[in-house]
Amino acid sequence: MQNSPSPRTDSTVEPQHPDRGAARIYAAVFRQTIPEMILERFVQAATVLDRRTSDEERVLYDHALKRIGDLEALELAARYTHRVPALSDRFRLMVYIVETDPDHQHYYVGSQTGFVGGLLSMVGGGFQTTVKLIKGWFLLKRLGSA
Amino acid sequence: MHNVIVVGSGAAGVAAALELSQCRIRPLVLDVGEPAHPPGDVHDNFYDYKxxxxxxxxTIGRDLQGLSNLLTDREVPVKLTAPYIDYVTRNAHTLSPIDEVDFCAIQSFASGGLANAWGAGLYRYTDHDLEGFPIQPGDLDPYFEKLTEEIGICGEADDLEGDFSSTLGLLPPLELSRNITRFYDAYRRRKHREIRIGRARVGALSGARNARPAYAYRSLDFFQESTAVYSPRYTLDRLSFENRIEHRTSLLVKRWREHDGAVTVEARDTVTGEQCTFEAKKLLIAAGAINTSKIVLQSHDDYETVLPLLENPALQFPIVLPKLIGSALDVTAFGLVQLNLVWDSQTYGMRLQGSIMDITAPNRAEFFASLPYSARANLALIRTLLPSMLVMQLFFPASSQPVTHISLQANGHLRIVGHPNTLDLRKLGPLLRYLRRLGAWTFGRLLVRVPAGHSVHYAGTLPMHESGGRYRCTPDGRLGGTENVFIADSASFSRLTAKNMSFAMMANAMRIAHGVAKEVKNR
Structure with missing residues (x-):
């Protein structure tokens, strides 16, 4: 794995159950408890994703689930630095799976906010992203030294 | 003995079979013929349905096909991942394994071939496109006209008429989406001396025709087949139903042998594994440039020769119309190409062609990882920014990148050695500046070099030359060193301009088939 922080590969961290990963990632993006159907589908797909995840990446991912509170911030920093791809891939996976659910459509297709509303949303998102990115870099460091 | 065998049932093979049948020859069409899925049953707009x-x-499928770009190491164009269309590339790498270096080869063994998933952009080749070919536009024109009638192509006379040639027989154009209308209006107010924009010529019906319905603007383009958008499979099925061709499937053609003025074709039954042979007076190979080359190399037992493989390199980038930020998503947009752009670029020193599309058809999640914000803010961008966005795919001539090479290895695998897409993005400056003058934003971070192989416009492995020669074709499509073997697909193209070559490939297949029909009748 390139450019990844180096956790102890003899880590005592227990592999995290796939359900826990699903619940944490869903909560990070949607701020709710994960519905059963989405959980099942995520776990099924994540099992396939696991097969192409190296042991080292897997350990990092398990560390992240166990020790990092703000997974959204960590994922953002990880995406920009190409670290912990297992985490970024699982965020993408969650967003794909959730889109298939009729009750979640409002997350993907919004009602008309108008130009000013849209612009404010983008500016707000940019501010939120900056804060998350700074936090994420610290979390990445913490993860690397765990 | 058959009069003519056609190998392959993609766009070129079907066009050749159509012309043969019109010349009162009933060809035997051989292919693997992975069957299409039954038609979908969604009749609502996709966004209402969702x-x-x-x-x-x-959208994802029981076998997780829709996630294949995430779950496997092999990335393919997004449209090919949809569950309804997985048959197009099903078993392709099992049936014909390829060892790839810096290249992602997309192959199809389905009836109708890769055209089942195409963008249906159909453009006549002109003098400019046929430079270096030993044929003239006039040689193809009669077949362009026949195909226009067979397919049903939309378009109109506009600034691209000089680039796309005659509008004869075109159907009225499809309706433009809200975003595209706004963009096109801006172009018409501020034209550019190097850049021309006009309506795409698309094989989709703006009105019902021959039992096919008009295009219905339901945003289902990526997830359910619409017979309003042409596939060669429709012509294949009709010719087969009318008994004007004999279509045999589950056959993977391996090689041919010429003897006593005839050709014996060897194939493997993909169900039973048995070897089969078929005999004909003439053989037309139209298995797609990659597999046509494989059949030719196998027939020569040639594990040494390295052939050139031409492909259109491409760039892709978003165009944001800022005034539409925060607007509702236009869920009735035609999901394939709506406008084309032709740029006589001084910076690149060549003519480029762009396809401008709305982005309503793909899953919204498809854009998530490309956006720069945090996860929740990216979802907000999907809601507020995507409704104001278009995408441009800009195609380059094959000559703008080093040539890719294809060869056959002793283990029977093809080997394709390509090159990473290294198109110089700095030379895009004049185009990006012009787009800004039209009131559109583009973002350097979101500019993507399309991976080598993904344009799926493959050609030129057995190019046409006036004098023919080994691993070349004569202008009538005859493969050098053979009497009765003809190359009917884009393998015989001498060069590849930035223009999508599908329509010219089909017309050329008909031209070659017409010559073959004459030879058969004169024999």
Whole structure:
């Protein structure tokens, strides 16, 4: 794995159950408890994703689930630095799976906010992203030294 | 003995079979013929449907096909990942393994071939496109006209008429989406001396025709087949139903042998594994440039020769119309190409062609990882920014990148050695500046070099030359060193301009088939 922080590969961290990963990632993006159907589908797909995840990446991912509170911030920093791809891939996976659910459509297709509303949303998102990115870099460091 | 065998049932093979049947020759068409899925049953607009129905099986699928770019190491164009269309590339790498270096080869063994998933952009080749070919536009024109009638192509006379040639027989154009209308209006107010924009010529019906319905603007383009958008499979099925061709499937053609003025074709039954042979007076190979080359190399037992493989390199980038930020998503947009752009670029020193599309058809999640914000803010961008966005795919001539090479290895695998897409993005400056003058934003971070192989416009492995020669074709499509073997697909193209070559490939296949029909009748 390139450019990844180096956790102890003899880590005592227990592999995290796939359900826990699903619940944490869903909560990070949607701020709710994960519905059963989405959980099942995520776990099924994540099992396939696991097969192409190296042991080292897997350990990092398990560390992240166990020790990092703000997974959204960590994922953002990880995406920009190409670290912990297992985490970024699982965020993408969650967003794909959730889109298939009729009750979640409002997350993907919004009602008309108008130009000013849209612009404010983008500016707000940019501010939120900056804060998350700074936090994420610290979390990445913490993860690397765990 | 058959009069003519056609190998392959993609766009070129079907066009050749159509012309043969019109010349009163009933060809035997051989292919693997992976069957298409039954037609879908969604009749609502997809976005309305999604609000009331679970779309997991439709967009991701039981076998997780819709996630294949995430779950496997092999990335393919997004449209090919949809569950309804997985048959197009099903078993392709098992049936014909390829060892690839810096290249992602997309192959199809389905009836109708890769055209089942095409963008249906159909453009006549002109003098400019045929430079270096030993044929003239006039040689193809009669076949362009026949195909225009067979397919049903939309378009109109506009600034691209000089680039796309005659509008004869075109159907009225499809309706433009809100975003595209706004963009096109801006172009018409501020034209550019190097850049021309006009309506795409698309094989989709703006009105019902020959039992096919008009295009219905339901945003289902990526997830359910619409017979309003042409596939060669429709012509294949009709010719087969009318008994004007004999279509045999589950056959993977391996090689041919010429003897006593005839050709014996060897194939493997993909169900039973048995070897089969078929005999004909003439053989037309139209298995797609990659597999046509494989059949030719196998027939020569040649594990040494390295052939050139031409492909259109491409760039892709978003165009944001800022005044539409925060607007509602236009859910009635035609999901394939709506406008084309032709740029006589001084910076690149060549003519480039762009396809401008709305982005309503793909899953919204498809854009998530490309956006720069945090996860929740990216979802907000999907809601507020995507409704104001278009995408441009800009195609380059094959000559703008080093040539890719293809050869056959002793283990029977093809080997394709390509090159990473290294198109110089700095030379895009004049185009990006012009787009800004039209009131559009573009973002350097979101500019993507399309991976080598993904344009799926493959050609030129057995190019046409006036004098023919080994691993070349004569202008009538005859493969050098043979009497009765003809190359009917884009393998015989002498060069590849930035223009999508599908329509010219089909017309050329008909031209070659016409010559073959004459030879058969004169024999």
């Amino acid at each position: 609000r009331g129905h679970d779309t997991y099986e439709m």
